[in-house]
Amino acid sequence: MPGVSARGLSHEERRQLAVHLTRVVAQYRSILDAYIIEFFTDNLWGTLPCSWQEALDGLSPPQLAALLLGMPGSGEEVRYRSVWPLTLLALKSTACALAFTRTPGFQTPSEFLENPSQSSRLTAPFRKHVRPKKQHEIRRLGELVKKLSDLTGCTQVVDVGSGQGHLSRFMSLGLGLMVKSIEGDQRLVERAQRLDQELLQALEKEEKRNPQVCAAGAAAGGAGPPAAAEPGHPAGPPGPGAPCSGLLQPGPAAGPTGRDADSAGPAALPPRAGLPC
Template sequence: MPGVSARGLSHEARRQLAVNLTRVVTLYRSILDAYIIEFFTDNLWGTLPCSWQEALDGLNPPQLATLLLGMPGEGEVARYRSVWPLTLLALKSTAYALAFTRTPGFQTPSEFLENPSQSSRLTAPFRKHVRPKKQHEIRRLGELVKKLSDLTGCTQVVDVGSGQGHLSRFMSLGLGLMVKSIEGDQRLVERAQRLDQELLQALQKEEKRNPQVVHTGPRHRPHHVVRWVDPTALCEELLLPLENSPQSEARLLLTGLHACGDLSVALLRHFCRPEVAALASVGCCYMKLSDPGGYPLSQWVAGLPGRELPYRLREGACHALEEYAERLQKAGPGLRTHCYRAALETVIRRARPELRRPGVQGIPRVHELKIEEYVQRGLQRVGLDPHLPLNLAALRAHQAQENRVVAFFSLALLLAPLVETLILLDRLLYLQEQALPFS
């Protein structure tokens, strides 16, 4: 999708972008703040301008993917059935123009073409106990950290929130870096240490079987530390170099894969310290950011009207617009899940008005169920009588609005990258306010 590159913007342009983002988010907050499971209970379709309803009503999922979300389309799919209102076209153009450039690739990575469960770019010992997605992630992030090490001359890495240590093992035993792994959960650290030993033994066996394959680089076992990193305070352990390290190697590289919520913020704060040479962080779970503390970080964004991002907005920013657009293009029956769940919510509210938006454990094979079957199973999931009398005519009427539910959800996803951009831009402005020369 088109967008704006943060790298090419001046400091003033970044500030102005933050201003524009808060204005747009404020203008369309009602869409962003809506819960799709309340589509029927709160009449979300009725909250849209009538002209938007007319333009979107009747569009099938592939048309929504192309005309609204900007995915490639051909023939009838790519044609507007009617003249869209200027306000809806302006929303679409604004969403494209103000979001940071996104270059997703949902095609299967080449490393999984031969075997979808095994990366061809990781040797067998590093793939064990690691799911394909994680194999791809640790390889990509580990290789990036290695490049940063080569550029900065730093060989010491601190992996924060290291979990079971998959990334740490790849960087240390695979790429020859000295790695300190910091994790707050004692049980995960103990498992990581067992997996370290298992991997070392597997590598030794591999070298015996293939003596012609000689491991030439240093092989450092990760150094694990049990420590909870407080996002509001500096962690001295995080900033300490590894034991027996020459003073010339004292500066550190920080990394974190899936640095959840405030952990990403903690990494940024430590990145501003002179002991740290570089940071490679993959953040996630924006909804777990604390406010204040995790967002906003920068003084500039903190001073803007409309900068508030409540839980629902931050949770929506975690969704991948492109992934959903691909689902729309395929028009699979799984798209009806939101409609079914919204219909279930109407039954729950009638039975227990005080019970709102309860979590419903996953109901398998939703696309094969009739709507009343889904509702009965859903009622059981939330502790209500699955044999409650149902208004089948009302449920059928809800099901007939499936495309409207999908259209509203698509509108929210169109806007979600703007929220993510504001969060990331706030972090960038924070680094600039710390007078870091490369921000």
Template sequence: MTGLSSQPLSLEEQKQLAVNITHVLSLYGSIVDSYIIEFFTDNLWGKLPYSWQEVLTDLPSPRLAAVLLEKGKPEEVCYSVVWPLSLLAFKATAHTLAFSRTPRGRGGMSANGRPEEFRENRCQSSKLNPLFRKHVKPKKQHEIQQLGKVVKKLSEITRCDQVVDIGSGQGHLSRFLAFGLGLSVTAIEGDGRLVDMATKFDRELVWALEKEQAGQAKVNGISLRGPSHVAGWVDPQAPWREFLLPPQRGKDTGRLLLTGLHACGDLSVALLRHFTRCPHVVAMTSVACCYMKLTTQEDAWVAGLPGHSLSYKAREVACHAVEDYALRLRSESPALRTHCYRATLETLIRAADPAKRRLGVQTSNKAHQLAFEEYARLGLQRVGLDPAAPLDRACVDAMLAQQQNVVAFFSLALLLAPLVETLILLDRMIYLQEQGFQCRLIPLFNPSFSPRNLVLVAAKAGLDPALSTLAGED
């Protein structure tokens, strides 16, 4: 899915874009705020304009991908019937106002549905040294290799002495930055168990290096100096003096670069605030995730816009994988029936107990492979209802027959998802630029493989002349 580039926009143009997106989301809030499990109980299909229902009813999944979610050239999109102008305008607006999620100069997808670096081995990135692939899932391999290069370049541009990895988890990014790229890294993680695991993985890597070293200073360009791990929470409300780390190895604090790879919820807000408030932090890279967990909004510029309202559901939708869903539509994946199954189950649950609404029901990791009767039995049992209750077969079959309409409605909501993410990230850019800082939003990862692929890069000086090198081709 492509959209507008954030780079040439002035601050005033960005503010106008935020106004436009807010207006669009206010118009179509009933779609983005809807829970797909309530498709039948709340008659979501009936709330769409009748002209939309006419052209979308029973539309095959590959057609949905081609004419709705994917942004092809006009001559490449063939409509079997004339679409209402309101639906065409809805689609065009959603595509036009969202930031582009297509990385510049990156390779495409290989035959196994993964980035080109996984062509030879679907689990091992060819761009990452095997030492950094151990314990690391393919998606994370792709991410740390790409983000690591940006952090390295940014640290050189801004002359940073130390990188601070916020929410470092098991230390995969920190390990690559320190051992692989030779940076001085401090990794901060709130979960002590993950800190212990990261330290253990560091020791394993050092042991492997020492085994190969045989008296050399480096092995294949890899340093023996690893990251320093700190167990602690980063509070977005805390003053920067409490956040600032003590001097490392007897040195002064120096110039710091903050980074966060998929910093969850308020953690991404903490990065922004400490970047702006701490004089020692001169640069930042932030890849956010879990927008529905955001609670701190007092710094938000868009909060003052007329009609602005981002519900929990809208922010949750923004975390979905639009490109991946389009691939599922193209391939007519059996997993597409999952939403229809769950929406049908919701009617059974509420019929048995109206007080039970929107409950988390995880029947199976492959629920779509079950017959609906088995799925319903497991689901009813999970929520404390009689799994042996007889089903109204005719009613159930009528709902299951509407699977394509469920898929179509969910696709409409997903079409708005990049707009919500754009608005959130746009607000952060405005926040930074109003304080005189330079920033840029870069689509870095393959969006089909790593959906949260937009990295917000910021610096207090010296970034503009080198922006193009940060997002350059491999």
């Protein structure tokens, strides 16, 4: 499916593209934020304009793909059984015009050259239960927040909608930021707490294997205080001390250059880093 590629665009062209994307996302936020299960539980079909319902009602998934995405099957042609409303045609044309290209043409990030399923820039505690794409996003976003925090003198970060706490955990234990995590879904909060406990258990095991290294690290850095919890969100366990034998220190980047061209580089755990709540 053809689409937009940000490569080769000027600064002004990228700015305009961002404006257009933001405008479209804001206009169709209710559709984009919907989960599949809500289609059945919240009657999302009934929230669509009547003209849209008339055009889409009764179409099979392959027909929807052919008409909405322009992806007909082999030997098939895109045929509309009725005249579609202009608003639906406008959404289709806008989505096609602003969608990013899915055509392979990018280089695999160096952190995935050795193992496409695991980032070499994140250690096992931060990769556990996280998909490769999410691993890359966590590292890049976390390092960006760390860079901005250093430039502005910010020492505390709030992660709103923290989910299972993967990003908060990396920013706190991996990059040394004081992080407060806010999540409204109690199930995700409980899941994040379980992952916190797994990480603390891993640290305890490493400390038993390397007591001298861990003792030296703890003497240098000390233990961090537990992060304060929001009302209704139990606080996480107290933060551990300095890293034990590089357990929390992201590994070196793969590839001939040893690092990504646009990466801030691996970050060790600074002193007094605490787990997110």
